[in-house]
Amino acid sequence: MTDATEGFPRISSTPAYKLVAEAIERQILSGRIRPGQPIGTEAALVKQFGVNRSTVREGIRLLEHGGLIRRDSNRRLSVGLPHYGRLATRMSRALVLSEVTFRELYEAAMVLQTATAEAAAERATPEILAELEANIAMTQHVSDDPAAVTELDAEFHTLIGKASQNRVLQLAREPTNLLIFPTTGLILRKIKEGTPRLIEAHRMILDALQRRDKDACRTWVRRHLNDWRRGFERTGKDLNQPIDRIYVQGEHSADAGAA
Amino acid sequence: MTDATEGFPRISSTPAYKLVAEAIERQILSGRIRPGQPIGTEAALVKQFGVNRSTVREGIRLLEHGGLIRRDSNRRLSVGLPHYGRLATRMSRALVLSEVTFRELYEAAMVLQTATAEAAAERATPEILAELEANIAMTQHVSDDPAAVTELDAEFHTLIGKASQNRVLQLAREPTNLLIFPTTGLILRKIKEGTPRLIEAHRMILDALQRRDKDACRTWVRRHLNDWRRGFERTGKDLNQPIDRIYVQGEHSADAGAA
DNA sequence: ACATCCTGCTTGTCTGACAATCGGACCGCC
């Protein structure tokens, strides 16, 4: 005890792999390394940080998972922009796990979707309008298949997000999309007149976008979502119940490429 | 093209550490393991999965980073709810890295904050109203210190998020809060009349909340944000410029304990 | 009964190794 080594407080119990992650993270966030630029190999990082490769690897995993780092085809490391889709998946997962109710979801979706659609009415480009048109045509074409319609519905709304040219809104809106989407499938399977109503709503929304008519846009988006809600209630469910666990997927499972 | 090799999906052998992560993730998402419940030790997982401990560790890191798994004081693993704050940090980081403009931020914030405030007007509890009141009093008290005012401003808006009792909105709104916040600091430092205006706006918003007056609420939130925008422009900046890199922090850096 | 010590268990880190894969150089053949 009389020893000089006794009184020193714990400096920091932060494990080394976290320190490694932080160090690289700072480099990226500060802009010293730009997206797309390669990071050294594991061996190089080992030399730079003076820790073991296992430790470096654990640190790298963190960033890789966070999307700050990517491995391209060569399996080499490079800086990559965080992927919105992944983030949205994780947000929906968090929402489901905290047992958010359908009512909360509905309320938020109403706000976000109307706002996004209004922004889209201002700024939609001809290209996106064409994509929306194609989407509707395709929906009409597969209108017998609820699963396919559901998927196209989700795509439709994502396209509107893109049309808004506001990435903050897009990111905020995407989780509601992901969470509403599975329920839409259930509804369409149970309620026959759901699909035609959905298609009509999409048509009217697109029409409003083309005319740059924000009010009509708002009206039809509201109507569309209210249809969803009515359908939801007609399937015998309660808006106050939490979103079912089943609806959330792990973030590693979304790999089906766009056909 | 006439070749049969054109339609094959990309072969991608998923590395073992990812498989481990997915397996555990599925257990958690499906509800077989509940939040708070402990997961086996590393050694146990090694036995269950039949892979090396390094591999298990890399897999665990992924989930730990994603917030699905936590290490409590004993450093033992247990399931934990994803933390909203962390998610919001990561969202803002993604937005900054994709060079979102202040205009996008402003537009989204306008929508989200008004909607949140309206919801809060409906459902705010006396407890939260008291907290808001205390927050304003404190702001008044430190009105000489722009940094402190800024921090309290951020807290004020987070409280309104809580008052809305809509966690979807809350999560969607938080990133805009995080990103607007540093700029508010700059503005208050430069523009003297900023602080009193801010306090007045907070007062009026709280008043509207207490009267459950959604319209007044909306009006004052809009006014408050417009003040921010005017201040922003008066500091000589342009709404169309991307949000500065400096404003985003790594997610591991928030460690300064509350004094 | 209480304080103390010892003994595992668990995690964080390190050492060293090997197989598979990818990029590139090199070589032989048309």
Place this chain on the structure above:
DNA sequence: GGCGGTCCGATTGTCAGACAAGCAGGATGT
């Protein structure tokens, strides 16, 4: 010269085994 095939080095994914430090809980001495 262009082409395909082969070999080599670099890099990653995975493994086996080891050790120090922190912590829990039981054994021990008083």
